[in-house]
Amino acid sequence: MVGGLFIIITSQNYLKKVIGLAIFQTAVFVFFVSLAKVLDGTAPILTKMANVYSNPLPHVLILTAIVVGVATSALGLALVLQIYRNYETIEEKEIQSLELKSDK
Amino acid sequence: MNFLLINFFLISLLLVTTFFIFKTTSLISVVALTGAFTLLCSAIYVNLDAVDVAFTEAAVGSGISTILMVMAAAKLPEGKKNKLINLFPSIILAVSISLILIIIIANLPLLGDPNAPIHLHVVPEYLKESKDFFHIPNVVTNILASYRGFDTLGETIVIFTAGLGVIALLTSNTLNRKTNFKKNNKKK
Numbered sequence: 365m366v367g368g369l370f371i372i373i374t375s376q377n378y379l380k381k382v383i384g385l386a387i388f389q390t391a392v393f394v395f396f397v398s399l400a401k402v403l404d405g406t407a408p409i410l411t412k413m414a415n416v417y418s419n420p421l422p423h424v425l426i427l428t429a430i431v432v433g434v435a436t437s438a439l440g441l442a443l444v445l446q447i448y449r450n451y452e453t454i455e456e457k458e459i460q461s462l463e464l465k466s467d468k
Numbered sequence: 469m470n471f472l473l474i475n476f477f478l479i480s481l482l483l484v485t486t487f488f489i490f491k492t493t494s495l496i497s498v499v500a501l502t503g504a505f506t507l508l509c510s511a512i513y514v515n516l517d518a519v520d521v522a523f524t525e526a527a528v529g530s531g532i533s534t535i536l537m538v539m540a541a542a543k544l545p546e547g548k549k550n551k552l553i554n555l556f557p558s559i560i561l562a563v564s565i566s567l568i569l570i571i572i573i574a575n576l577p578l579l580g581d582p583n584a585p586i587h588l589h590v591v592p593e594y595l596k597e598s599k600d601f602f603h604i605p606n607v608v609t610n611i612l613a614s615y616r617g618f619d620t621l622g623e624t625i626v627i628f629t630a631g632l633g634v635i636a637l638l639t640s641n642t643l644n645r646k647t648n649f650k651k652n653n654k655k656k
Binding site: 375376377379380382383386387390393394397398399400401402403404405406407408409410411416417418419420421422423424426427428430431432433434435436437438439441442443444445446448453454455456457 | 486489490495498499505506509512513516517519520521524525528529533536537541543547548552553580582587591598606607608611612616619620623630631637638
Protein backbone atom coordinates (compact mmCIF):
# COMPACT_ATOMS: atom_id res chain seq x y z
CA MET A 365 0.00 0.00 0.00
CA VAL A 366 2.78 2.37 0.91
CA GLY A 367 4.51 1.28 -2.31
CA GLY A 368 1.57 2.65 -4.30
CA LEU A 369 1.73 5.93 -2.41
CA PHE A 370 5.48 6.08 -3.08
CA ILE A 371 4.93 5.62 -6.83
CA ILE A 372 2.28 8.37 -6.87
CA ILE A 373 4.55 10.91 -5.23
CA THR A 374 7.92 10.16 -6.81
CA SER A 375 7.25 9.36 -10.47
CA GLN A 376 6.99 12.19 -12.96
CA ASN A 377 4.97 10.29 -15.53
CA TYR A 378 1.22 10.84 -15.17
CA LEU A 379 0.26 7.34 -16.39
CA LYS A 380 2.48 5.84 -13.70
CA LYS A 381 0.75 8.02 -11.13
CA VAL A 382 -2.64 6.61 -12.17
CA ILE A 383 -1.24 3.08 -11.87
CA GLY A 384 0.13 3.89 -8.41
CA LEU A 385 -3.37 4.95 -7.39
CA ALA A 386 -4.76 1.59 -8.61
CA ILE A 387 -2.13 -0.33 -6.62
CA PHE A 388 -2.94 1.70 -3.50
CA GLN A 389 -6.62 0.79 -3.89
CA THR A 390 -6.01 -2.91 -4.44
CA ALA A 391 -3.87 -3.14 -1.32
CA VAL A 392 -6.71 -1.68 0.77
CA PHE A 393 -9.08 -4.25 -0.78
CA VAL A 394 -6.81 -7.14 0.22
CA PHE A 395 -6.74 -5.80 3.79
CA PHE A 396 -10.56 -5.64 3.90
CA VAL A 397 -11.00 -9.16 2.57
CA SER A 398 -8.43 -10.50 5.04
CA LEU A 399 -10.66 -9.19 7.87
CA ALA A 400 -13.49 -11.40 6.59
CA LYS A 401 -11.53 -14.66 6.81
CA VAL A 402 -12.64 -17.22 9.39
CA LEU A 403 -10.19 -20.01 10.10
CA ASP A 404 -11.40 -23.40 8.76
CA GLY A 405 -14.31 -21.62 7.06
CA THR A 406 -15.26 -21.92 3.40
CA ALA A 407 -16.59 -19.49 0.82
CA PRO A 408 -20.02 -18.08 1.83
CA ILE A 409 -22.08 -20.33 -0.44
CA LEU A 410 -24.53 -22.36 1.64
CA THR A 411 -24.16 -26.12 1.27
CA LYS A 412 -24.91 -29.12 3.42
CA MET A 413 -21.25 -30.03 3.62
CA ALA A 414 -20.03 -26.98 5.53
CA ASN A 415 -20.99 -25.23 8.75
CA VAL A 416 -18.42 -22.46 9.05
CA TYR A 417 -18.44 -19.71 6.45
CA SER A 418 -16.32 -16.63 5.95
CA ASN A 419 -17.93 -13.26 6.52
CA PRO A 420 -19.79 -12.23 3.33
CA LEU A 421 -20.28 -8.57 4.20
CA PRO A 422 -16.75 -7.25 3.41
CA HIS A 423 -16.86 -9.27 0.18
CA VAL A 424 -19.93 -7.33 -0.92
CA LEU A 425 -18.36 -3.99 -0.05
CA ILE A 426 -15.18 -4.82 -1.95
CA LEU A 427 -17.16 -6.09 -4.95
CA THR A 428 -18.71 -2.63 -5.22
CA ALA A 429 -15.40 -0.89 -4.59
CA ILE A 430 -13.50 -2.79 -7.32
CA VAL A 431 -15.95 -1.69 -10.01
CA VAL A 432 -15.93 1.91 -8.77
CA GLY A 433 -12.11 1.78 -8.74
CA VAL A 434 -12.02 0.81 -12.41
CA ALA A 435 -14.37 3.71 -13.22
CA THR A 436 -12.03 6.07 -11.34
CA SER A 437 -8.92 4.89 -13.16
CA ALA A 438 -10.75 5.15 -16.52
CA LEU A 439 -11.51 8.80 -15.72
CA GLY A 440 -7.85 9.34 -14.74
CA LEU A 441 -6.65 7.81 -18.02
CA ALA A 442 -9.00 10.07 -19.99
CA LEU A 443 -7.55 13.09 -18.16
CA VAL A 444 -4.00 11.93 -18.98
CA LEU A 445 -4.90 11.55 -22.67
CA GLN A 446 -6.39 15.05 -22.72
CA ILE A 447 -3.26 16.45 -21.05
CA TYR A 448 -1.14 14.75 -23.70
CA ARG A 449 -3.26 16.25 -26.50
CA ASN A 450 -2.81 19.76 -25.16
CA TYR A 451 0.81 19.71 -24.00
CA GLU A 452 2.29 16.88 -26.11
CA THR A 453 4.00 15.44 -23.03
CA ILE A 454 2.91 13.70 -19.83
CA GLU A 455 6.01 14.36 -17.74
CA GLU A 456 5.35 16.71 -14.85
CA LYS A 457 8.54 18.80 -15.06
CA GLU A 458 8.16 19.42 -18.81
CA ILE A 459 4.58 20.61 -18.35
CA GLN A 460 5.73 23.00 -15.62
CA SER A 461 8.44 24.49 -17.82
CA LEU A 462 5.93 24.86 -20.71
CA GLU A 463 3.57 26.73 -18.39
CA LEU A 464 6.37 29.06 -17.27
CA LYS A 465 7.29 29.78 -20.89
CA SER A 466 3.73 30.64 -21.87
CA ASP A 467 3.35 32.99 -18.91
CA LYS A 468 6.21 35.20 -20.03
CA MET B 469 -0.42 -23.67 8.28
CA ASN B 470 -0.61 -24.31 4.56
CA PHE B 471 -2.98 -21.37 4.21
CA LEU B 472 -0.52 -18.99 5.86
CA LEU B 473 2.40 -20.24 3.75
CA ILE B 474 0.51 -19.70 0.47
CA ASN B 475 -0.54 -16.24 1.64
CA PHE B 476 3.01 -15.32 2.58
CA PHE B 477 4.32 -16.49 -0.80
CA LEU B 478 1.68 -14.55 -2.77
CA ILE B 479 2.18 -11.36 -0.77
CA SER B 480 5.96 -11.46 -1.24
CA LEU B 481 5.32 -11.84 -5.00
CA LEU B 482 3.09 -8.74 -4.77
CA LEU B 483 5.90 -6.78 -3.16
CA VAL B 484 8.35 -7.85 -5.90
CA THR B 485 5.85 -6.78 -8.59
CA THR B 486 5.35 -3.39 -6.93
CA PHE B 487 9.11 -2.86 -6.83
CA PHE B 488 9.44 -3.58 -10.55
CA ILE B 489 6.48 -1.32 -11.40
CA PHE B 490 8.35 1.39 -9.50
CA LYS B 491 11.61 0.78 -11.39
CA THR B 492 10.36 0.23 -14.96
CA THR B 493 10.09 3.24 -17.26
CA SER B 494 8.59 1.65 -20.39
CA LEU B 495 4.86 2.33 -20.15
CA ILE B 496 3.64 -0.84 -21.82
CA SER B 497 5.65 -3.07 -19.45
CA VAL B 498 4.35 -1.09 -16.46
CA VAL B 499 0.81 -1.83 -17.69
CA ALA B 500 1.60 -5.55 -18.10
CA LEU B 501 3.05 -5.66 -14.58
CA THR B 502 -0.11 -4.02 -13.24
CA GLY B 503 -2.17 -6.78 -14.87
CA ALA B 504 0.04 -9.36 -13.16
CA PHE B 505 -0.39 -7.50 -9.85
CA THR B 506 -4.19 -7.64 -9.94
CA LEU B 507 -4.15 -11.30 -11.04
CA LEU B 508 -1.97 -12.12 -8.00
CA CYS B 509 -4.48 -10.25 -5.86
CA SER B 510 -7.31 -12.43 -7.16
CA ALA B 511 -5.26 -15.52 -6.22
CA ILE B 512 -5.01 -14.08 -2.70
CA TYR B 513 -8.80 -13.58 -2.63
CA VAL B 514 -9.36 -17.24 -3.53
CA ASN B 515 -7.03 -18.20 -0.71
CA LEU B 516 -9.05 -15.98 1.66
CA ASP B 517 -12.35 -17.68 0.65
CA ALA B 518 -13.63 -14.66 -1.28
CA VAL B 519 -14.44 -16.38 -4.57
CA ASP B 520 -16.89 -13.72 -5.80
CA VAL B 521 -14.35 -10.97 -5.21
CA ALA B 522 -11.70 -13.03 -7.01
CA PHE B 523 -14.03 -13.39 -10.01
CA THR B 524 -14.66 -9.66 -10.17
CA GLU B 525 -11.02 -8.75 -9.70
CA ALA B 526 -9.90 -11.14 -12.46
CA ALA B 527 -12.58 -9.94 -14.90
CA VAL B 528 -12.82 -6.23 -14.12
CA GLY B 529 -9.57 -5.39 -12.31
CA SER B 530 -7.10 -7.30 -14.44
CA GLY B 531 -9.27 -7.58 -17.58
CA ILE B 532 -11.06 -4.37 -18.37
CA SER B 533 -8.72 -1.98 -16.59
CA THR B 534 -5.65 -3.54 -18.26
CA ILE B 535 -7.33 -3.18 -21.67
CA LEU B 536 -8.09 0.48 -20.93
CA MET B 537 -4.52 1.09 -19.82
CA VAL B 538 -3.07 -0.62 -22.93
CA MET B 539 -5.30 1.57 -25.11
CA ALA B 540 -4.07 4.68 -23.30
CA ALA B 541 -0.40 3.60 -23.36
CA ALA B 542 -0.57 2.96 -27.12
CA LYS B 543 -1.49 6.62 -27.69
CA LEU B 544 1.06 8.04 -25.26
CA PRO B 545 4.79 8.48 -25.94
CA GLU B 546 7.38 6.13 -24.47
CA GLY B 547 8.17 6.90 -20.83
CA LYS B 548 11.43 8.74 -20.18
CA LYS B 549 13.98 7.91 -17.55
CA ASN B 550 13.57 11.06 -15.51
CA LYS B 551 14.87 11.86 -12.08
CA LEU B 552 12.48 10.94 -9.27
CA ILE B 553 10.84 13.95 -7.68
CA ASN B 554 10.23 14.52 -3.95
CA LEU B 555 12.33 11.47 -3.08
CA PHE B 556 13.41 12.40 0.44
CA PRO B 557 10.06 13.66 1.89
CA SER B 558 8.22 10.70 0.38
CA ILE B 559 10.58 8.21 2.04
CA ILE B 560 9.85 9.85 5.41
CA LEU B 561 6.10 9.81 4.69
CA ALA B 562 6.14 6.15 3.59
CA VAL B 563 8.12 4.98 6.63
CA SER B 564 5.94 6.88 9.11
CA ILE B 565 2.68 5.67 7.51
CA SER B 566 3.88 2.05 7.54
CA LEU B 567 4.85 2.36 11.22
CA ILE B 568 1.37 3.70 12.09
CA LEU B 569 -0.28 0.90 10.09
CA ILE B 570 1.85 -1.80 11.77
CA ILE B 571 0.90 -0.46 15.22
CA ILE B 572 -2.80 -0.49 14.27
CA ILE B 573 -2.65 -3.98 12.74
CA ALA B 574 -0.95 -5.33 15.89
CA ASN B 575 -4.07 -4.25 17.82
CA LEU B 576 -6.54 -5.95 15.46
CA PRO B 577 -8.02 -9.39 16.19
CA LEU B 578 -5.94 -12.26 14.84
CA LEU B 579 -6.42 -13.37 11.23
CA GLY B 580 -9.25 -15.91 11.06
CA ASP B 581 -10.43 -15.48 14.65
CA PRO B 582 -14.10 -16.61 14.64
CA ASN B 583 -14.95 -14.46 17.70
CA ALA B 584 -13.82 -11.14 16.22
CA PRO B 585 -16.52 -8.43 16.54
CA ILE B 586 -16.94 -8.26 12.76
CA HIS B 587 -18.33 -11.83 12.69
CA LEU B 588 -20.81 -11.47 15.58
CA HIS B 589 -23.18 -8.71 14.44
CA VAL B 590 -25.71 -8.83 11.53
CA VAL B 591 -23.79 -11.46 9.56
CA PRO B 592 -25.07 -14.54 11.45
CA GLU B 593 -28.63 -13.53 10.56
CA TYR B 594 -27.65 -13.09 6.93
CA LEU B 595 -26.14 -16.57 6.87
CA LYS B 596 -29.14 -18.14 8.62
CA GLU B 597 -32.10 -16.43 6.97
CA SER B 598 -31.07 -15.47 3.45
CA LYS B 599 -31.66 -18.95 2.03
CA ASP B 600 -35.28 -18.99 3.27
CA PHE B 601 -35.91 -15.46 2.02
CA PHE B 602 -34.40 -15.55 -1.44
CA HIS B 603 -33.77 -19.25 -2.22
CA ILE B 604 -30.27 -18.50 -3.49
CA PRO B 605 -27.41 -20.37 -1.79
CA ASN B 606 -24.83 -17.67 -2.51
CA VAL B 607 -24.99 -15.25 0.43
CA VAL B 608 -22.83 -12.64 -1.28
CA THR B 609 -25.36 -12.32 -4.10
CA ASN B 610 -28.21 -12.07 -1.60
CA ILE B 611 -26.57 -9.20 0.27
CA LEU B 612 -25.43 -7.42 -2.88
CA ALA B 613 -28.74 -7.51 -4.70
CA SER B 614 -31.31 -7.62 -1.91
CA TYR B 615 -30.20 -6.51 1.55
CA ARG B 616 -27.93 -3.78 0.18
CA GLY B 617 -29.51 -3.19 -3.20
CA PHE B 618 -29.38 0.60 -2.79
CA ASP B 619 -25.59 0.43 -2.46
CA THR B 620 -25.44 -1.32 -5.80
CA LEU B 621 -27.78 1.29 -7.30
CA GLY B 622 -25.42 4.01 -6.07
CA GLU B 623 -22.48 2.14 -7.59
CA THR B 624 -24.26 2.06 -10.94
CA ILE B 625 -24.84 5.82 -10.75
CA VAL B 626 -21.13 6.37 -10.01
CA ILE B 627 -20.12 4.28 -13.02
CA PHE B 628 -22.59 6.16 -15.23
CA THR B 629 -21.16 9.51 -14.09
CA ALA B 630 -17.60 8.30 -14.70
CA GLY B 631 -18.57 7.15 -18.20
CA LEU B 632 -20.13 10.54 -18.94
CA GLY B 633 -16.94 12.22 -17.70
CA VAL B 634 -14.72 10.04 -19.89
CA ILE B 635 -16.83 10.76 -22.98
CA ALA B 636 -16.91 14.48 -22.23
CA LEU B 637 -13.13 14.62 -21.75
CA LEU B 638 -12.24 12.61 -24.84
CA THR B 639 -14.53 14.48 -27.22
CA SER B 640 -14.17 18.07 -26.00
CA ASN B 641 -12.31 20.62 -28.12
CA THR B 642 -13.01 23.61 -25.93
CA LEU B 643 -10.00 22.86 -23.74
CA ASN B 644 -7.68 23.15 -26.69
CA ARG B 645 -4.66 25.07 -25.50
CA LYS B 646 -2.28 23.35 -27.87
CA THR B 647 -2.76 26.05 -30.50
CA ASN B 648 -1.91 28.74 -27.97
CA PHE B 649 1.31 26.99 -27.03
CA LYS B 650 2.35 26.60 -30.66
CA LYS B 651 1.68 30.28 -31.39
CA ASN B 652 3.65 31.39 -28.34
CA ASN B 653 6.59 29.18 -29.20
CA LYS B 654 6.67 30.42 -32.77
CA LYS B 655 6.80 34.04 -31.64
CA LYS B 656 9.98 33.34 -29.74
